[in-house]
Amino acid sequence: MNITVIGAGYVGLITGACLADIGMNVICMDKNKATINNLNKLELPIYEPGLEDLIKKNCLVNKLHFTTSTKKAIENSTAIFICVGTPSLKDGSVNLKYIYQAAKEIANYINSYKLIIIKSTVPVGTCQRVKSFINDIMKNTKKSIEFDIVSNPEFLREGTAINDFNFPDRIVIGTDSQRATMIMKDIYNAPIFQDTPFIFTKIETSEMIKYASNAFLATKISYINEIANICELCGADISVVAYAMGLDKRIGDKFLNPGPGFGGSCFPKDTKALIKIGEDLGYKPNIIKSVMNSNLLQRKRAVQKIINVIGEVKEKTFTLLGLAFKPNTADIRESASIYIIEELLKNGGIIKAFDPKAMDSMKNSYPELAIKYCDDELSACEGSDCIIFATDWKQFRDIDFTVIKGIVNNPVIIDLRNMFEPSYIKNNGFLYKGIGRE
Numbered sequence: 001m002n003i004t005v006i007g008a009g010y011v012g013l014i015t016g017a018c019l020a021d022i023g024m025n026v027i028c029m030d031k032n033k034a035t036i037n038n039l040n041k042l043e044l045p046i047y048e049p050g051l052e053d054l055i056k057k058n059c060l061v062n063k064l065h066f067t068t069s070t071k072k073a074i075e076n077s078t079a080i081f082i083c084v085g086t087p088s089l090k091d092g093s094v095n096l097k098y099i100y101q102a103a104k105e106i107a108n109y110i111n112s113y114k115l116i117i118i119k120s121t122v123p124v125g126t127c128q129r130v131k132s133f134i135n136d137i138m139k140n141t142k143k144s145i146e147f148d149i150v151s152n153p154e155f156l157r158e159g160t161a162i163n164d165f166n167f168p169d170r171i172v173i174g175t176d177s178q179r180a181t182m183i184m185k186d187i188y189n190a191p192i193f194q195d196t197p198f199i200f201t202k203i204e205t206s207e208m209i210k211y212a213s214n215a216f217l218a219t220k221i222s223y224i225n226e227i228a229n230i231c232e233l234c235g236a237d238i239s240v241v242a243y244a245m246g247l248d249k250r251i252g253d254k255f256l257n258p259g260p261g262f263g264g265s266c267f268p269k270d271t272k273a274l275i276k277i278g279e280d281l282g283y284k285p286n287i288i289k290s291v292m293n294s295n296l297l298q299r300k301r302a303v304q305k306i307i308n309v310i311g312e313v314k315e316k317t318f319t320l321l322g323l324a325f326k327p328n329t330a331d332i333r334e335s336a337s338i339y340i341i342e343e344l345l346k347n348g349g350i351i352k353a354f355d356p357k358a359m360d361s362m363k364n365s366y367p368e369l370a371i372k373y374c375d376d377e378l379s380a381c382e383g384s385d386c387i388i389f390a391t392d393w394k395q396f397r398d399i400d401f402t403v404i405k406g407i408v409n410n411p412v413i414i415d416l417r418n419m420f421e422p423s424y425i426k427n428n429g430f431l432y433k434g435i436g437r438e
C-alpha cells in the first residue's frame with residue numbers, strides 16, 4: 001500500500017521507517033526543506049537508536065522516500081498519517097495550527113479516496129472537527145471526494161522508539177467507518193503485530209486513551225517523587241520502597257524511579273492539555289492539576305537540594321551531566337536540566353555541561369544560557385564544586401570516581417536519578433546526595 005506520512009519528526013520518521021520496513025511504500029513529507037534535504041542525504045534531524053540504519057535500509061530498496069512536495073505526497077497515497085507537532089499554547093491548550101495546515105493541504109490536493117490517520121496527540125473532538133474543516137474546504141472548491149478520518153495515537157517512547165512501534169502494548173484505532181477499519185487492518189496486518197491487542201473504538205475514546213495514559217504515567221512519576229521526598233525526611237530508602245511496591249502486580253515496576261520531575265515533549269504538554277480539556281467541559285481535574293504543581297515543586301526541590309549542600313552558589317562551578325530529558329535521545333524539550341541550569345546561573349553559578357547527544361539541541365534552543373560545553377565527562381568535572389547527574393545515560397555509570405576525585409575542586413555529587421549506590425560514591429571520598437535515600 002502507498003502511505004504518506006506528514007511531519008518527519010520523531011513520530012513521523014519512526015512511523016514512516018517502520019511501515020516501510022513491514023512492506024509499505026512510504027513517502028515522508030515535511031515542510032521543513034532543510035530536514036528533507038538532509039534526509040535525502042541520509043542525515044537525520046533527530047537521534048534515535050537504530051533509526052539511521054532502518055532509514056538507510058528502506059531507502060536503498062526504494063520503500064522509503066522524502067519530499068517537501070505536498071501535492072506529490074497526497075496524490076500518490078491512499079493512507080495519510082498526520083504526525084505533525086501539537087505544542088502547548090500559553091493557557092495549556094493545544095496549538096492545532098500544524099494539524100489544520102496539514103488538513104488544508106490534504107483538502108487542496110485530494111484526488112481520490114483518502115484515509116487520514118491522525119497519529120499526533122490531539123484533544124478529544126479534533127478528528128471530527130478536522131473532518132468538518134476538510135469538508136468545508138471541499139464544498140468551497142466544489143470537490144466531492146470521499147475520505148475518512150481515523151484516530152491512531154502513538155505511544156512510542158524516545159530512546160526505544162523502534163522497538164515500541166514494532167512491539168506495542170496495544171494499537172488503538174478510533175473510527176466510525178467500515179472502510180477505514182478494513183484499511184487500518186491491512187496496514188497493521190504484519191506478522192510482528194500478530195500478538196498485539198487491537199482496540200477498535202469510537203474516535204473520541206481513542207483520542208482520550210492517549211491523554212489518559214500520559215497523564216496517568218505523569219501521575220505515577222509525581223507520586224513516587226512525593227514518596228521519595230517523604231523517605232528523605234523519615235530515613236526510609238526509596239529504592240527499596242519502590243522495588244517492593246513494583247513487585248505488586250497491581251502497581252507494576254515501571255515509572256517508579258524518583259527524579260527531578262518529568263519532562264519531554266509529551267508528559268508536561270499532554271497533562272496540561274487534559275486539565276484544559278476537563279476545564280473547558282466544566283470539570284475541575286484535581287488530581288491532574290496537582291500533578292503539574294507537584295512536578296514544578298520537584299524541580300525547585302532539586303535546586304534547593306544543590307543549594308543546601310553547596311551553600312553560596314555565586315562563583316561556584318557546577319557540572320551538569322546530562323541535558324536530555326531522558327537517556328538515548330537528543331531531545332531537551334522541558335528537560336529538568338534547563339530549569340536547574342537557569343536557576344544556578346541566576347544565582348551567579350558557573351555551569352559546565354556534558355551530554356553524549358543533546359549538546360547541539362541545547363546550544364541551538366538556548367543560546368542565551370552561558371554554559372561551558374565540554375567534550376566528555378572528565379573535562380566537565382575538572383575544577384567542579386558540585387557534580388549533578390541529571391540524565392541517567394548508561395555511560396555515566398562507567399565513570400571512574402577515583403580519577404574524578406583528583407580533578408574536582410570540591411567532592412560533591414548530587415545524583416538526581418539515583419544512578420549510584422550511595423556507599424560506593426561515599427567510599428570514593430565524595431559527599432553524596434541522591435533522591436529519597438541517604
Ligand SMILES: NC(=O)c1ccc[n+]([C@@H]2O[C@H](COP(=O)([O-])OP(=O)(O)OC[C@H]3O[C@@H](n4cnc5c(N)ncnc54)[C@H](O)[C@@H]3O)[C@@H](O)[C@H]2O)c1
Pocket residue numbers: 006007008009010011012029030031032035083084085086098099101102119120121122154155156157158265266
Ligand atoms: N515525541 C514523542 O515521543 C511522541 C510520542 C507519542 C506521540 N507524540 C505526538 O506526536 C506528535 C508529533 O510529535 P513529534 O515529537 O514527532 O514532533 P516533532 O516536532 O519532532 O516533529 C513534527 C514535524 O512536523 C513538521 N510539520 C509541521 N507542520 C507540517 C505540515 N503542515 N506539513 C508537513 N510537515 C509539518 C515539522 O516540520 C516537524 O518536522 C505530537 O502530537 C506529539 O505529542 C510524540
